[in-house]
Amino acid sequence: MSGVWVWIEQDNGNIAPISLEALGVGRRIAGELGTNLTAVVLGESVQGLADEAFTYGADAVLGMDDALFGPFRVEAYGRALAQLVAGREPDVLLLGNSSRGHDLAAWVAAQLDLGLAADGTDIAVRDGRVVVTRPVYAGKLLSDVYVTEGVQVVTLRSRAFAPASATGGSGEAEWVQPAVSEEQIGATVQGFESAGSVVSLTDARIIVSGGRGVGGPEGFAPIRGLAEVINAAVGASRAAVDAGWIPYEHQVGQTGKTVSPDLYIASGISGAIQHQAGMRTAKVIVAINSDPEAPIFKLANYGIVGDLFQILPALTEEFRKRLG
Amino acid sequence: MKIVVCVKQTPSTTAVFSVNGGKVSWDDPGGKPLVVNPWDEYAVEAAIQLQEEHGGDAIALSMGTEESLEALKTCLAMGCTEAILVNDGTFRDADTLGTARVLAAAIEKIGDVQIAFFGKQAIDGDTGNTPVQVAVKLGWTPLTYVSAIKEIDAGGGTITVERQVSGGKETVTAPLPVAISVVKEINEPRYPSFMGIRKANRATIPSWTAADIGLDAGASASRVDWSRVYPLPARDASVEMISGDSPQEIAKKLVDRLFEEKVL
Numbered sequence: 001m002s003g004v005w006v007w008i009e010q011d012n013g014n015i016a017p018i019s020l021e022a023l024g025v026g027r028r029i030a031g032e033l034g035t036n037l038t039a040v041v042l043g044e045s046v047q048g049l050a051d052e053a054f055t056y057g058a059d060a061v062l063g064m065d066d067a068l069f070g071p072f073r074v075e076a077y078g079r080a081l082a083q084l085v086a087g088r089e090p091d092v093l094l095l096g097n098s099s100r101g102h103d104l105a106a107w108v109a110a111q112l113d114l115g116l117a118a119d120g121t122d123i124a125v126r127d128g129r130v131v132v133t134r135p136v137y138a139g140k141l142l143s144d145v146y147v148t149e150g151v152q153v154v155t156l157r158s159r160a161f162a163p164a165s166a167t168g169g170s171g172e173a174e175w176v177q178p179a180v181s182e183e184q185i186g187a188t189v190q191g192f193e194s195a196g197s198v199v200s201l202t203d204a205r206i207i208v209s210g211g212r213g214v215g216g217p218e219g220f221a222p223i224r225g226l227a228e229v230i231n232a233a234v235g236a237s238r239a240a241v242d243a244g245w246i247p248y249e250h251q252v253g254q255t256g257k258t259v260s261p262d263l264y265i266a267s268g269i270s271g272a273i274q275h276q277a278g279m280r281t282a283k284v285i286v287a288i289n290s291d292p293e294a295p296i297f298k299l300a301n302y303g304i305v306g307d308l309f310q311i312l313p314a315l316t317e318e319f320r321k322r323l324g
Numbered sequence: 325m326k327i328v329v330c331v332k333q334t335p336s337t338t339a340v341f342s343v344n345g346g347k348v349s350w351d352d353p354g355g356k357p358l359v360v361n362p363w364d365e366y367a368v369e370a371a372i373q374l375q376e377e378h379g380g381d382a383i384a385l386s387m388g389t390e391e392s393l394e395a396l397k398t399c400l401a402m403g404c405t406e407a408i409l410v411n412d413g414t415f416r417d418a419d420t421l422g423t424a425r426v427l428a429a430a431i432e433k434i435g436d437v438q439i440a441f442f443g444k445q446a447i448d449g450d451t452g453n454t455p456v457q458v459a460v461k462l463g464w465t466p467l468t469y470v471s472a473i474k475e476i477d478a479g480g481g482t483i484t485v486e487r488q489v490s491g492g493k494e495t496v497t498a499p500l501p502v503a504i505s506v507v508k509e510i511n512e513p514r515y516p517s518f519m520g521i522r523k524a525n526r527a528t529i530p531s532w533t534a535a536d537i538g539l540d541a542g543a544s545a546s547r548v549d550w551s552r553v554y555p556l557p558a559r560d561a562s563v564e565m566i567s568g569d570s571p572q573e574i575a576k577k578l579v580d581r582l583f584e585e586k587v588l
Contacts, residue, residue, distance in 0.1 A: 115547030186465030314571035
């Protein structure tokens with residue numbers, strides 16, 4: 001068996017959104033290469049996940065179901081996936097570049113001495129190789145990257161691709177016994193503290209962000225108000241984080257998170273190049289700033305020059321009316 | 325306790341890039357074109373803090389050309405006890421895996437290392453693959469995205485850390501040695517001290533070649549081609565400014581446009 005493989009990451013027992021994107025890309029690449037699409041499912045009690053992979057268009061599902069794969073540990077998942085890849089040599093192994101997919105791709109490439117083209121925001125097939133376009137130098141330049149020989153390990157940036165749609169397919173997964181044992185694994189997961197139900201920045205379809213212009217921690221109140229009504233995640237510029245107005249986990253930009261939402265509302269953010277590096281792939285950008293010369297307006301689709309403390313509440317009210 | 329921190333010399337965050345015939349060059353309006361990769365500063369601080377607490381060595385290690393000596397001097401000035409450069413013409417086009425092989429071989433040569441620290445990623449290549457790949461090459465446990473070191477049990481030879489993963493924070497214990505990549509929340513990196521800068525300027529930094537660390541010339545050969553680098557296409561957005569007599573009118577106009585575009 002060869003073909004295109006997609007590693008299926010799970011999110012509470014379902015296929016994670018980033019893996020649906022990977023299945024979508026995998027389908028396209030398999031078509032262009034004239035080969036099959038195989039979903040690889042690793043976990044504990046993951047029959048349902050295998051069925052779901054067929055539903056989303058996989059031609060075949062290859063799985064390992066074992067207590068070893070309870071909580072994600074890269075030492076277990078990495079060895080298991082390397083075992084499958086080494087035995088069957090797919091043409092392409094696709095993974096979403098989530099924190100897990102990122103570590104897993106790096107592990108498999110290192111264990112099997114394979115090339116890795118990471119964090120693609122665009123994927124094309126040229127001369128039978130998968131060419132990954134990815135931002136480098138913190139998103140200031142683009143680079144076309146491909147693996148020159150052997151299995152091509154490729155990771156995809158979250159939200160950069162259309163997810164696969166359900167085809168209603170079904171099939172029988174092939175289950176393989178892992179040649180991995182607990183003794184080979186150093187890490188023991190002691191506990192997990194959930195961040196709660198807040199929308200995560202990298203998964204968010206909409207982000208409302210605040211910068212220096214919000215003036216203080218309380219300035220994030222109208223931002224949160226709007227975010228709540230449109231089910232958005234809250235972002236921030238480095239200036240706001242460094243000032244201590246909002247925790248670092250909200251930072252968007254070169255030394256924060258890189259995001260690609262459908263809609264990014266930048267309020268009181270001037271748009272320094274470091275911030276742009278984190279959000280310039282957003283599909284629609286709205287900028288609200290009191291300074292008409294702010295560089296963010298060069299990047300935005302829609303600009304409003306004004307006081308964010310007046311505009312944001314008005315926007316919140318308008319959305320509330322329209323969205324019911 | 326012997327600790328290594330791997331650092332990379334990168335362009336500063338304010339660097340402005342240009343591409344000419346596929347060659348990338350940069351200028352920096354701030355006048356500091358090359359710096360210690362900003363993510364690595366947190367790793368350096370973590371290494372120095374552990375060294376201060378547990379004794380032993382905090383050794384800064386960098387693969388690069390002689391330009392990287394500046395980055396290593398910064399690490400010494402911050403408080404690292406030693407610095408080592410691995411520099412060989414054959415390393416020039418290494419991909420992340422080649423880099424991992426080189427760093428792993430250097431760590432083996434240093435010997436008896438308990439923890440290798442890394443920044444989350446470098447701000448030039450931005451892949452962040454090296455920490456896991458070095459761990460694989462050394463046969464160590466990788467602990468990525470570490471936001472706190474909770475406990476080191478030197479007697480039992482284990483470390484417990486908190487990792488930032490999607491959806492929350494995970495507490496993990498692993499036997500030493502480990503390769504750790506850190507995130508920004510782990511600490512606040514110190515500035516180099518005046519005494520530290522003087523000490524760093526006097527220090528001799530050894531430079532190891534591929535042969536010195538027991539690698540063949542082809543060990544860092546790349547399986548990845550990234551020769552095509554080009555500027556970002558301009559966003560095809562020309563901004564549409566929205567104005568009105570009142571915030572309510574502006575809000576209504578914007579929401580109309582967003583609904584027309586079907587972003588909501």
